Amino acid sequence: MLIGSVFLWGLTVVPLKWTLETIQPFTLMFLRLLLASLFLLPFAWIRRRRSPERLAPIPWMRIAMLSFTGVAGYFWLNTYGISLTSGVNASIISATLPLFTLLLATFYLKEQIMLTQWMGLTLGIGGVLLITIQPQATGQHSLWGDFLVLASQLIWSVYVVQLKRPRGEEKISSEMFTALSFFLGSLMLLPFAAWEMWQHGLPTVSRKSLLSFLFLVCCCTMLAYLLWNKALETIAAAKAGTYLNAIPLFNVLTAILLLNERMSWRTVLGGIFVLAGVVWAERRKHPRSQVSMKMD
Template sequence: MNRAYLMLIGSVFLWGLTVVPMKWTLDTVQPFTLMFLRLLLASLLMLPFAWRGRRQSPESSAPIPWKRIAMLSFTGVAGYFWLNTYGVSLTSGVNASMISATLPLFTLLLAALYLREQIRPVQWMGLLVGICGVLLITVQPQAGGRHSLWGDILVLASQLIWTVYVVQLKRPQGEEKLSRELFTALSFLLGSLMLLPFAAWETWHHGLPAVSTRSLLSFLFLVFCCTILAYLLWNKSLETIAAAKAGIYLNAIPLFNVLTSILFLNEGMSWRTVTGGVLVLAGVVWAERRSPASRHAAEGL
């Protein structure tokens, strides 16, 4: 196996470890505060290197489309992290991981509605099977009551808003002239600023977070490994591997998150979760058999 595929697998593996450190950090840190600090620190660490690369690039004179990046940050950064992190704080890691596997299905649906891309009958069947799987996972009387249901809904909404972001990227309006590093760093920075009022409100009502050793190490792992390192490995691998081919590997992320949630969070799996997860993954595989749109979902990362 060559170096590019090792970096690709490494990035997918790190993204597949996100749920556990997020849950551990949420033990002592409020959701909005966690999102704000994670995005802000990642952007401040990435921005100097990304800006230096821009100055050395032949396209250094290209203007930065601030309004466009702000709009993309609203959906793909602030909106996604707002819904996903808050949802994870309310539901189980297993449920959140299984529901996150619906991303290709939403991409397929929005590509048809927004980009007018044709969906074949076999893809509609895959979408229907995936939706049935989501319903089995979320509608569980024994899953922890109303809070778990709302958490599932928020995680599901985060996949939908991320798909909106991906579809927006398929019609670029100037952001394609920026390097991936600079675009991501600026998106993180603007996204953190959008979340700042919510984090400030949270701190006002709940006070400063009580930092423990486990929550601090988990937060640093989220920032350096699950955010910065995973992105750099993914970006580097795409220099050799086509995005459509690399995107197939993203389907392994929910499986890693499920396994780590069971191992480290001591979470169980009901028959509904297992059956629903199988249906979601089957629907994704079925829909992606002839779906260039869903395979290109990785281009938004």
């Protein structure tokens, strides 16, 4: 299930770019989350009524908090950022997620962080700066877009860290949790979508954008999140997080093949730094050789 969700998320950039050709970013995010929740809610509700889960109260405030970070906040920043920058840049910058998760786990969960992990974090940040600070920006490159994508990884890591301390959401099924997260996330994005449609009018839909949108809703959103949340019921979040490292590789490959994007030497070198930093930060050395730095 982890491999399936990672593979689907790794195909997100291309259909997202194609859909953004005719649909504005906020409108796309709102419709994507709303339709995914409407598809899932009936199925999740029927299952809830037929299982012992029906006795467990729904932690609305907790799910709303998780929706704000892992759904509305993430989609708001990521989708708008991708609309302003290249798919290759967005894909490589997305690889910084494990580094942000490591950093937040240190301060929020008071986990120990080794010296090698600090070195990996520094290397990854250097790679991001190399990618984003281009001497000559092209039509596909935007510093603001790169920054928004980077911010989306930070807020997604907040979501991951929040899940490490469950407060009621584990008592309901992954289907119900996913459906409610999407629905609440869509409500949070509704004002932005309404303002956008008031400014630009209703979106025009082509066959290409419609098929891309349906793929985003059914596969990259609904199915991918279901697989991920279901897998987290039996696999530790730290172990599952390592699978996320494959997403940027899929996205870079599909962006080059299907969007005809190119990679400059700075992007290649920055990507190597980012991936090397992630690998270095996640290394597990023998306890005798570890140098830890606990943040109090």
